[in-house]
Each structure stands twice: as structure tokens, then as C-alpha cells.
Amino acid sequence: MANHLRPVGLDFVETAPVRLIFTREMSAAPDAVFHALNDDVPGWAEWFSAVTRAESVDDGAGRDIRLKGGGHFRETVIAAKEPEVYAYRIDSTNAPGARAMAEEWRLTPSADGGTRVQWTFAADGTAVFRGLVRLAGPGLGRAFKGAVTALDRRLGR
Numbered sequence: 001m002a003n004h005l006r007p008v009g010l011d012f013v014e015t016a017p018v019r020l021i022f023t024r025e026m027s028a029a030p031d032a033v034f035h036a037l038n039d040d041v042p043g044w045a046e047w048f049s050a051v052t053r054a055e056s057v058d059d060g061a062g063r064d065i066r067l068k069g070g071g072h073f074r075e076t077v078i079a080a081k082e083p084e085v086y087a088y089r090i091d092s093t094n095a096p097g098a099r100a101m102a103e104e105w106r107l108t109p110s111a112d113g114g115t116r117v118q119w120t121f122a123a124d125g126t127a128v129f130r131g132l133v134r135l136a137g138p139g140l141g142r143a144f145k146g147a148v149t150a151l152d153r154r155l156g157r
Helices: 030-038 041-047 127-135 137-155
Strands: 018-026 051-057 062-067 072-081 085-093 098-109 115-125
Touching (some): 018 127, 018 137, 030 041, 030 085, 030 098, 030 137, 041 051, 062 085, 072 098, 115 127, 115 137, 127 137
Antiparallel strands (some): 018 115, 051 062, 072 085, 085 098, 098 115
């Protein structure tokens, strides 16, 4: 992983040159969703099909993520406010052209006791990288939809 990215804060999610935002409703309550995101990092590989391995590092302050296709991210958690928001920035990756990346999971209670999940994927990089991220939007949206559906089933057990 030779590509070290610029450290960014939570504000980057609102100001990044490329922002992909996806939303989905879940039947699980916000606190259950938050705990799945924050407290069970290895479990991500069981419900997010793009993730092949997820490991909590640095006493929970970071994550090491492996993706299908060989993607690798070393991340730092930048927000963990229960049960509203869970966010992390990518510190290093093997993705060429990336300069800064962060992801935010925003959880809002829905009227039926479930959760409205909003996932924002924020990125900056070379023009080619930014273009590729935009082109990947529909695929990321499908991956998010599948992940939230699988997580909802997992939490409903």
C-alpha cells in the first residue's frame, strides 16, 4: 500500500470534489445498526459482500479493510457518535490516484422504529481517479443496497 492519503476530517464528507450519497431504510433500530458498524468490525465481511476481511486496529481507533478484487484500505475512525453517525477516513490504500477519501454512515430513526441509513462516499484524487469513482457510483449503490439488506437480516435474528 504505497499510496498515503491526505488526512481529512468529518467536514470532508460535505466538501469533497466527489460525493456519492446513498440511502436505504432498515427495520433494525439505530442503536443496533450503530453497534454493528462500530463494535463488530470483523462482522462487516459477513454482511457487506465487497468486504473480504475487516479488522479493528489501534485499539478500535482504526480499521484494516480488504475488498474483493484486491482493494486494501487502512482507515482511522473520525466520528463514532452513538447512535447517529459512524465515519472514517482512508489513510492509505493501493488505489492509484486517490488523494483523500472518507465515508460516513448517518443513522436517523424512522417513524416505524427502524433506521434510515445514509452512506456518503467522499473522494478526491487525480482527474482520472475522480472520474472512475463517479463511474463506479451505480455499482457502489448496488453494493450498499445489498449490504444494508444483509445487515438488516443479520440484526433481525
